[in-house]
Amino acid sequence: MRISELARRSGVPIGTVKYYLREGLLPAGEPTAATQAQYGEEHVARLALIRALLGTGGLSISTARAVLAAVDDPALSPHDMIGAAHSALPTMAENERPDLSTAQAHLRRWEWQVHEDSPAVSSMAQGLQALQAAGFDTPDQMLDRYARAAYELGEQDVADVPMDSPAEAVRYVVIGTLLLEPVLLALRRLAHEDVSARRLSS
Amino acid sequence: MRISELARRSGVPIGTVKYYLREGLLPAGEPTAATQAQYGEEHVARLALIRALLGTGGLSISTARAVLAAVDDPALSPHDMIGAAHSALPTMAENERPDLSTAQAHLRRWEWQVHEDSPAVSSMAQGLQALQAAGFDTPDQMLDRYARAAYELGEQDVADVPMDSPAEAVRYVVIGTLLLEPVLLALRRLAHEDVSARRLSS
DNA sequence: CATTCTTAGACAGCTTAACTTTCCAACTAC
DNA sequence: GTAGTTGGAAAGTTAAGCTGTCTAAGAATG
Known part of the structure; x- marks a missing residue:
């Protein structure tokens, strides 16, 4: 799926999705061209986790980045x-x-x-x-x-x-x-x- | 004591004390003249409580105001x-x-x-x-x-x-x-x- | 192919919260 | 009387978390 569908599916505004990408909370999608990328189910799930950490968890962007890095760690x-x-x-x-x-x-x-x-x-x-x-x-x-x-x-x-x-x-x-x-x-x-x-x- | 001593005793910057007064977290001192007021020990204690609520308690100014209002309630x-x-x-x-x-x-x-x-x-x-x-x-x-x-x-x-x-x-x-x-x-x-x-x- | 829509990425702008600074006229202390 | 302090108001600051704007490049549709 592309970014607008990801935004729709996750309920996160498209501008905010871009912001999370920029901040390194959400991994980039698979680029298909210079101005196009594909996102998958894992991106939807990740966005839910990000919102949970930032919202209910009360984390800042930078703390969430550290926590997510730990989650991603082998x-x-x-x-x-x-x-x-x-x-x-x-x-x-x-x-x-x-x-x-x-x-x-x-x-x-x-x-x-x-x-x-x-x-x-x-x-x-x-x-x-x-x-x-x-x-x-x-x-x-x-x-x-x-x-x-x-x-x-x-x-x-x-x-x-x-x-x-x-x-x-x-x-x-x-x-x-x-x-x-x-x-x-x-x-x-x-x-x-x-x-x-x-x-x-x- | 006057405001500068209150600030020194409580460790809260003078500008911030004025801010808390303005926001209604800290009750006003006893005015002795148009540009002078007296503060007491209760103001020092109140400032400690305010800082605890805002800092460790993680409250916002407006929530702290509500909480303090409850504390003050008969x-x-x-x-x-x-x-x-x-x-x-x-x-x-x-x-x-x-x-x-x-x-x-x-x-x-x-x-x-x-x-x-x-x-x-x-x-x-x-x-x-x-x-x-x-x-x-x-x-x-x-x-x-x-x-x-x-x-x-x-x-x-x-x-x-x-x-x-x-x-x-x-x-x-x-x-x-x-x-x-x-x-x-x-x-x-x-x-x-x-x-x-x-x-x-x- | 032409037209219209969407996109990635960069960047500037916005909004809120919590201060912080500046200013001034009125005082106080020496 | 002169230097410093004060209360109060208002403007300025900083940081966080978005949000909007722009542009060139692709995609979708007829």
């Missing part, structure tokens, strides 16, 4: 893959240098085997710092609960990764990590609603 | 309060009208008592839709796990809300809901790291 070992995927994932404002010590102390308490300079540690540290700055107390007991819940999810997430095809595994990790996040957050808010509704009616 | 019943806080919270692109039926089916399965038109339902639906569009399968079993984890957190979160002062309760709900989110997401990613590290070394 891939490494299962473990390195998760690391590569995570480091491509967004980490909020990285110009800030939060104090990692509190976060690291918790991680040691839980005996989690993580890189001390993992981007997620910075995220966690920044989150804790923001809570403290906002005057919100985070007792160990509360963080322990969050850690346990996160760990149970993480265990299953990793177990669910399809290990047969490396390419499929990276894709699974990247998409699953990123796009399940808004679902998890929404579920927590819905749980708040339900719990408070039940308390009220009891 | 407050309603404990339950309405959570609802008010949630509806002030961000819901991603609200121009999109995702298909709610799948999300609602899950909620019915879990027998959660939530408003069908709650913003969190849209968030959840949008998240599920993005996953599907990206070709990521979300079996009931997986969502059940996420729901259970979210519910356990939500139960404790609600139990932790200080019910003595309504004003303090709203503040707690808003900040706790919003600013614990990045921490939860970071913990999930760190759990992925730990689990995959353990699998590798075993």
Whole structure:
């Protein structure tokens, strides 16, 4: 198919498709002439993924490019893959240098085997710092609960990764990590609603 | 203190402080003359909260204004309060009208008592839709796990809300809901790291 | 073959958000 | 009284993510 059909099929405006091509998010089609190229089903699927990353995933163009590069990568070992995927994932404002010590102390308490300079540690540290700055107390007991819940999810997430095809595994990790996040957050808010509704009616 | 000291104490540039005043995020100081006003400790704390909401919380100016309005509100019943806080919270692109039926089916399965038109339902639906569009399968079993984890957190979160002062309760709900989110997401990613590290070394 | 439509690619322009700078008259501190 | 600071308004800036315009080259149709 040509660009206008690709745009129609994917629901993405033609100018935007060109923009994604230019930005290197969408691979170029098979050129048939100087001013013509063919696109396939994989381009339609890719556009859906791009829109999911940019929209729901909340990624910037440049971060999405990095994430998609990881998805495209022939891939490494299962473990390195998760690391590569995570480091491509967004980490909020990285110009800030939060104090990692509190976060690291918790991680040691839980005996989690993580890189001390993992981007997620910075995220966690920044989150804790923001809570403290906002005057919100985070007792160990509360963080322990969050850690346990996160760990149970993480265990299953990793177990669910399809290990047969490396390419499929990276894709699974990247998409699953990123796009399940808004679902998890929404579920927590819905749980708040339900719990408070039940308390009220009891 | 006057504006320059407020700016220095809070670490927020003076021009930005004026901007927040203009945007109604920061209440005006006590005017002492036509071109002079006094600010207090509460302004310093408020600026810290504003920066936490805009930075780590990822809110836009207008959403932050709504959230802060909820925080300032004399407050309603404990339950309405959570609802008010949630509806002030961000819901991603609200121009999109995702298909709610799948999300609602899950909620019915879990027998959660939530408003069908709650913003969190849209968030959840949008998240599920993005996953599907990206070709990521979300079996009931997986969502059940996420729901259970979210519910356990939500139960404790609600139990932790200080019910003595309504004003303090709203503040707690808003900040706790919003600013614990990045921490939860970071913990999930760190759990992925730990689990995959353990699998590798075993 | 002639006419009309579509295309790739380059590039300039647009829109929104969040600041940031400039300005000025009114004050304050020395 | 003179140098510096302030509140408030308004214009300017920057970056991100598109969107529109243009041009020469092909495609589609009769």
